[in-house]
Amino acid sequence: MSSATSAGPDVARTVTGYLDHLTVERGLAANTISSYRRDLRRYAEFLAAAGVRGLGEVGESDVAAFLVALRNGDDDHPPLSATSAARAVVAVRGLHRFALLDGLITDDVAAEVKPPAPARRLPKAIPVEQVVALLEAAASVEGPRGLRDRALLELLYGTGARISEAVGLAVDDLSLSADPSTAAVRLAGKGGKDRVVPVGSYAVRAVQDYLVRARPALVAKARTGVRGGALFLNARGGPLSRQSAWTILREAAERAGIDAELSPHTLRHSFATHLLDGGADVRVVQELLGHASVTTTQVYTLVTVERLREVYATSHPRALR
Structure with a gap:
């Protein structure tokens, strides 16, 4: 003492x-x-x-x-x-x-005692095959809703957008030119920091189908029009909510027979993990995700290392059994 x-x-x-x-x-x-x-x-x-x-x-x-x-x-x-x-x-x-x-003591002896760091929870990602099954299950719903749901989930997985960023999109935030390789979307990230992210060809086609074949029918149901030109609309023609987007994801997972517990961030995590698995540089993924620090993004590299260990353990003839 x-x-x-x-x-x-x-x-x-x-x-x-x-x-x-x-x-x-x-x-x-x-x-x-x-x-x-x-x-x-x-x-x-x-x-x-x-x-x-x-x-x-x-x-x-x-x-x-x-x-x-x-x-x-x-x-x-x-x-x-x-x-x-x-x-x-x-x-x-x-x-x-x-x-x-308060002047009750002269030294702060607790200042240098650091709280223990909580165990790092690895982001949950699902395999590419399950992503495809999820997207196809979303499209299986008939009518405008199926086209909307497919477009939403394709955009989430194709850009790594947060649910809040996706439902907050306006039609004008999309840049879908005749050349799919130049398609992009402007996402409003945390702290008012916008970023422009490329949009893959699958997501481009899904969004274009939705814009042409489904959104006009949803707009027609709005009583007073759609303020701000929201991209994703609900059945009443109003902007889609985060809760509704989560319901879309959960119901698509049920139809696809996916038992894994999915969250609104599942497709974002899968986007990052699959990019790194494919050889993408972590700093590029950082920019795409809109992380302020690369440290935040590096947690995804732990996921890929775990995957590498699994493949090694099951594939290498001299791996530990």
Whole structure:
């Protein structure tokens, strides 16, 4: 334990003041306050059991030891996941920072104790064969809806667009010239950052079919017209919502007999993974996805490495069995 001339403020009293600060001045949600209260009560109990009389006696080693205790668990507490332990460490760091700014302590000993990084969850992608089955299942619906659904899913997979970007498209955002190799779409990404992405020939044909054979019929159903010329319309002629787009994906997956759990990002993940599998440079994929940092895109390279391991293990005569 670190030595000090004074034990400093009572831990429990400081915790109460900090939680009041978060509630009144910061306006944090009730659930967040409840989680912080639980984490900080455990922190106070940990310090008391270690013989720490006040916040001024706490050293960086004490905070680090608390993190270890969270991860290991004890007779009264199960081990916490990296995510839950990280939340508790954030609460503890906030407590010490609050005490420092209030003049209750002279050093912020928790500042250098980093929350554990949560396990990296690999994006879920589906094989090309399942993508094709999904697209064909979307087109199996008769009438304008089938043409719309096929165009939507083809565009999602063909451009890597987010669901929100796709449903937010206007007809004018498309550039479908006579030469399919120059087709492109302007996507409004996060933070107001637009990007222009090429559109493949399959998506071009699907969108053109929808524009010619289906969208006019949907426009005719709109009572007051379609504001802004939204590309994808619902059955009433209004702009298609994100929820409806998700329903389209889920129903197409059911018709295709795909058991894998699909999310609105499934086709985006598949787009990136299949590009990298085909030899695309990660920085090119970064630009296509609209990621601000290549670090975000590099998570997809982990997916392809896993795929390479699978192929190696099943194909190489000297692989481990």
